[in-house]
Amino acid sequence: xxxxxxxxxxxxxxxxxxxxxxxxxxxxxxxxxxxxxxxxxxxxxxxxxxxxxxxxxxxxxxxxxxxxxxxxxxxxxxxxxxxxxxxxxxxxxxxxxxxxxxxxxxxxxxxxxxxxxxxxxxxxxxxxxxxxxxxxxxx
Amino acid sequence: xxxxxxxxxxxxxxxxxxxxxxxxxxxxxxxxxxxxxxxxxxxxxxxxxxxxxxxxxxxxxxxxxxxxxxxxxxxxxxxxxxxxxxxxxxxxxxxxxxxxxxxxxxxxxxxxxxxxxxxxxxxxxxxxxxxxxxxxxxx
Amino acid sequence: xxxxxxxxxxxxxxxxxxxxxxxxxxxxxxxxxxxxxxxxxxxxxxxxxxxxxxxxxxxxxxxxxxxxxxxxxxxxxxxxxxxxxxxxxxxxxxxxxxxxxxxxxxxxxxxxxxxxxxxxxxxxxxxxxxxxxxxxxxx
Numbered sequence: 397x398x399x400x401x402x403x404x405x406x407x408x409x410x411x412x413x414x415x416x417x418x419x420x421x422x423x424x425x426x427x428x429x430x431x432x433x434x435x436x437x438x439x440x441x442x443x444x445x446x447x448x449x450x451x452x453x454x455x456x457x458x459x460x461x462x463x464x465x466x467x468x469x470x471x472x473x474x475x476x477x478x479x480x481x482x483x484x485x486x487x488x489x490x491x492x493x494x495x496x497x498x499x500x501x502x503x504x505x506x507x508x509x510x511x512x513x514x515x516x517x518x519x520x521x522x523x524x525x526x527x528x529x530x531x532x533x534x535x
Numbered sequence: 536x537x538x539x540x541x542x543x544x545x546x547x548x549x550x551x552x553x554x555x556x557x558x559x560x561x562x563x564x565x566x567x568x569x570x571x572x573x574x575x576x577x578x579x580x581x582x583x584x585x586x587x588x589x590x591x592x593x594x595x596x597x598x599x600x601x602x603x604x605x606x607x608x609x610x611x612x613x614x615x616x617x618x619x620x621x622x623x624x625x626x627x628x629x630x631x632x633x634x635x636x637x638x639x640x641x642x643x644x645x646x647x648x649x650x651x652x653x654x655x656x657x658x659x660x661x662x663x664x665x666x667x668x669x670x671x672x673x674x
Numbered sequence: 675x676x677x678x679x680x681x682x683x684x685x686x687x688x689x690x691x692x693x694x695x696x697x698x699x700x701x702x703x704x705x706x707x708x709x710x711x712x713x714x715x716x717x718x719x720x721x722x723x724x725x726x727x728x729x730x731x732x733x734x735x736x737x738x739x740x741x742x743x744x745x746x747x748x749x750x751x752x753x754x755x756x757x758x759x760x761x762x763x764x765x766x767x768x769x770x771x772x773x774x775x776x777x778x779x780x781x782x783x784x785x786x787x788x789x790x791x792x793x794x795x796x797x798x799x800x801x802x803x804x805x806x807x808x809x810x811x812x813x
Contacts, residue, residue, distance in 0.1 A: 397536055397672075397675055399709050399812070401780050431538050433574055433670050435711055435776050439787030441727040447634050448626060449580040454615035455626050461613075462606065462627050467740065476732035487726060487733050488740050495725050495790075496776055498574050498635055500670035502540050507668035509578030512634075529785035531711050531778035533672070533675075533811070534538070536675055570677050572713055572809050586773050587765060588719040593754035594765050601745065601766050637713050637774055639809035641679050646807035648717030651773075672811070673677070 397535045400427045404528045408518035411482070413446065413456045416528075417513045421506055424532055432501035432534020439527045442486030442519050444493040450513030463489045463519075486519030493517055501534055536674045539566050543667045547657035550621070552585065552595045555667075556652045560645055563671055571640035571673020578666045581625030581658050583632040589652030602628045602658075625658030632656055640673055675813045678705050682806045686796035689760070691724065691734045694806075695791045699784055702810055710779035710812020717805045720764030720797050722771040728791030741767045741797075764797030771795055779812055 402423065408414055424434050438445050449455040467488035471477050474484040497514070500507040508514070516526060541562065547553055563573050577584050588594045606627035610616050613623040636653070639646040647653070655665060680701065686692055702712050716723050727733045745766035749755050752762040775792070778785040786792070794804060 397538065399675065399711075401709060401778055401785075431540060433538075433672065435778060437776070437778050437785055439785065439790065441725070441733075441787070441789055446630055447580070448630060452615055452617065454613070455580075455623065458613045458615050458623050459626060459630055462630075466605070466744070474732070474736045476730055476736050478730065484733065484736050487737060491724055491726060491737055491740075492631055492770055494633070494772070498576070498637055498776055500540055500574060500576055500668045502668060502670075507540075507576055507578065507670075509580070509666070511580055512578065527787070529778045529780060531780075531785075533711065536677065570679055572677075572811065585769055586719070587769060591754055591756065593752070594719075594762065597752045597754050597762050598765060598769060601769075605744070631770055633772070637715070637776055639679055639713060639715055639807045641807060641809075646679075646715055646717065646809075648719070648805070650719055651717065 400532045402530050404530055406516050406526045406528060408524050408526055411518055411521050412460050413515040413517055415513050416516050420514050423530060424506060427532050429501055429534030430504045432532055433498055434501055435498045435531040437529040438495040439529060441490055442483060443526050444490040444495055444517045445497050446493050446515045446517050447497060447512050448515055449511050451511055482521045489519045539671045541669050543669055545655050545665045545667060547663050547665055550657055550660050551599050552654040552656055554652050555655050559653050562669060563645060566671050568640055568673030569643045571671055572637055573640055574637045574670040576668040577634040578668060580629055581622060582665050583629040583634055583656045584636050585632050585654045585656050586651050587654055588650050590650055621660045628658045678810045680808050682808055684794055684804045686802050686804055689796055689799050690738050691793040691795055693791050694794050698792050701808060702784055705810050707779055707812030708782045710810055711776055712779055713776045713809040715807040716773045717807060719768055720761060721804050722768040722773055722795045723775050724771050724793045724795050725790050726793055727789050729789055760799045767797045
């Protein structure tokens with residue numbers, strides 16, 4: 397059994413869900429393991445990870461609307477506003493989703509379901525470079 | 536150290552929390568490792584995983600009510616309704632909980648606390664067959 | 675490759691986010707691995723784990739206020755109240771955050787981002803001793 401790690405940099409252009417399934421799967425498959433465990437770790441507190449439906453586009457916009465509603469960009473609601481009105485809601489939306497996901501690798505493929513995609517959830521309005529630490533263990 | 540994987544199929548009969556602790560623990564213990572890490576990965580976007588209290592039944596019904604309230608089955612609230620009024624709330628409730636859990640194995644047992652059970656959280660109204668990818672690493 | 679495990683006991687004095695980054699990092703670094711995967715598992719259903727911003731104090735108090743608002747200590751809202759008005763909200767806040775986190779170890783360090791700290795989120799009002807199962811795999 398062996399381990400491989402890397403840092404994957406992802407450029408986000410806007411708030412919302414960005415499909416990173418292909419980039420993650422490509423890296424994982426290039427390590428040439430048949431069985432293993434892939435861990436994705438988002439090194440930020442205002443962007444997060446989500447596994448969600450990869451088919452209907454409305455699922456993603458409804459998810460984005462839900463998080464915008466539950467943790468609104470309303471400066472009056474928060475004490476922390478040094479970094480703009482989208483910063484504190486970004487921390488809350490990150491807390492409600494995940495910064496880490498581990499996905500088994502079986503038969504040389506990530507064990508994602510048919511309708512599952514891996515998304516980077518950018519919670520800030522301005523473009524950012526987000527670093528994901530990837531760790532693959534397997535053989 | 537070695538790895539074992541399997542797909543566990545779980546039949547859900549209704550919306551809500553289904554205790555899968557015994558099925559998970561049985562499989563894990565049958566692999567005969569004393570120390571390890573078990574990963575459970577739910578291959579769906581409208582069902583999720585939760586570790587919660589295994590004693591008082593009201594905790595589970597209160598949890599179900601909370602998620603029903605925070606992401607209601609209200610067709611007017613969502614753009615995505617092709618698959619019925621319980622589908623989009625199912626995606627949101629999945630996003631708010633987990634599709635993956637990793638639990639250490641210590642002294643040949645899952646390191647769950649006394650009051651912790653592992654639940655499959657079915658968010659759809661109709662019965663479904665849910666596939667969980669299990670990955671155990673240990674020795 | 676090898677595995678090490680331990681139980682880390684953390685005393686909480688009050689409701690809210692308690693920074694446990696140093697205690698976790700100290701244990702992980704003492705195991706003398708250069709590459710690996712650290713898993714933290716909280717063995718409770720009314721306390722949870724969160725990776726969040728370690729700089730501005732207001733981020734933490736805003737997070738605490740958000741969870742207090744979304745799952746209020748309102749006895750009328752829940753059927754389960756045997757253990758006091760802060761118990762059922764504690765279960766809900768635990769469900770909305772995490773009981774498990776896995777963090778890659780790269781170049782002998784946890785791959786946390788600059789602004790990320792690891793927090794134990796105590797959801798009960800009274801002091802508690804919380805047990806975290808730690809599992810490190812690496813070499």
